[in-house]
Amino acid sequence: MEQERLWILLGRKLAGLATEEELQELELLLLAYGEDAATMEIIERMWASRAGKTTTDRDDNILDRIEAATRPVQRTRRLSTWVFSGVAMCAAAVVCWGVLWKGGEKKETMNVLFTHRKSHSNLLFPDGTSVVLNENSRISYNADFGKVKREIVLEGEAYFDVAKNPGMPLIIHAKNVDIKVLGTSFNVKAYPSDKGVETSLIKGAVEVSSKQWPEQKILLRPNEKINIPVSGGGPDKNTAGVQDEVDSPAAVAAPVKNQPLEDKNNLTDTLSYNLHSLNIERTSKLIPEIAWMYRKLVFNQESFESVAEKMERWYGVSFYFEDDDLKKEVFTGSFSKESLEEALKALQFSYSFNFIIKKSEVFIQRKK
């Protein structure tokens, strides 16, 4: 009877209904029945994942019926039905249609999807490519994706599982970096606040290059990550190729005349980058770079500065350090549902420091 209780409680936990007491009771029952953490982890991940939904003719049938019955009399062209019917999304993502301007004259229709804070989005493209979009991120892709070419512009972070198509490579533009893909799984992190574009390859092969030195291509091997710094400071919207549809026509029409000729100064330089290997963090058994997909924050031998950066995004706070040496302390660990305070207290176990939380600001001080 007791053991039935375990599954009732686990169900309540997964459905988000369990109280604090029930969670504690569940922990005790899991221990009592010798349920190992790995199995529970798989069940929890299974629960959190959404089955991919494949598109069939049925979907078009349903859509055709609806459109025929509800369209206004002056029929407008159907907006790239085939792309959108293939896109299965989880809650809280946002869709809109934008227009991409490339090289001044050429106009191309782009579909734009973005996520808010604390929401992920699973996208499935008609060619079989799947993308998991992390919070506060946006991607846009050509409306005829998969027909003549496959191009995606990314701002933020996403995990790509690209369907093989040797005749049509997928190209991802993130800030100043282009990633050419033939068929593989990898993660790209390029938030506006990031100092560079980080590409982590899980399997397959990708070719990474920067817009400034397109000839210099770097071939990434599985379990490697590359970080290419953004040249000339902040992200450059025009090179990234994204033009918000909310922009005024004047802004769109204005050529890139006012851009500083930064490329000229850099002509003699070559591409600088950092290459690292990916490692699995032992306790969570996850690769830190893609732990966000499992709604986990994982760091492996990382500096306090980089840990703080991740926690800033995770908890929506800002960190302030008393001195720069503190930033160099190294931590390993993982968080999922811990509150900010609990997480900081856990960090204190491996290195003793003081912290003060004031609303959304965290002050880190040396222990006196």
Added chain:
Amino acid sequence: MFSIEPNELLRQIAEENDRRAFRNLYDIMHKSLYDFALAIVKLREPAEEITADVFIRLWERREKLEHGRIRSCRLYLFMCVKNASLNYLRDNKRPEQLDLDQVSLADWELETNPEELMITSEMAACLDRAIRELPVRCGIVFRLVKEEGLSYKEAAQLLDLSEKTIENQIAIALKKIRQAISFKIPASHS
């Protein structure tokens, strides 16, 4: 800006006459609603028709929609599909009660992505089989709660069951899934 939260989309449709919100709602919901309709009526064409009609009626009635009183757009749409499906059964001289032991989940497949769960494809296949082999009553509750994100209360309302029954069915599903993968984990000691 367009939200993808169904309740918000419903508001945009009702208040702002927003066709894109309507399209978004379709994108998010049509597949699940179709699967649910098919589970009840068991025929593809009628299931397509029922799903399309629910959306068409929603659009036509958008101005009269008391969306403020619809607490959950998801549940509302599932309810519409359920009623339309039962009407279809009645019109075709078949039982017009939702008989949970008679629904068909054959087409409502949940497929596990081994990479996402970081498990072997063999284990993923075991998981899928365990889900597929759940008793239908259990399977439909599992799909509605896990996959469609209905709360226990909403699932209970939709299926005319008690919340306690939903809770038990989820427990049964989890236990079966646990059993299905127990022999596949190398370091498992149970």
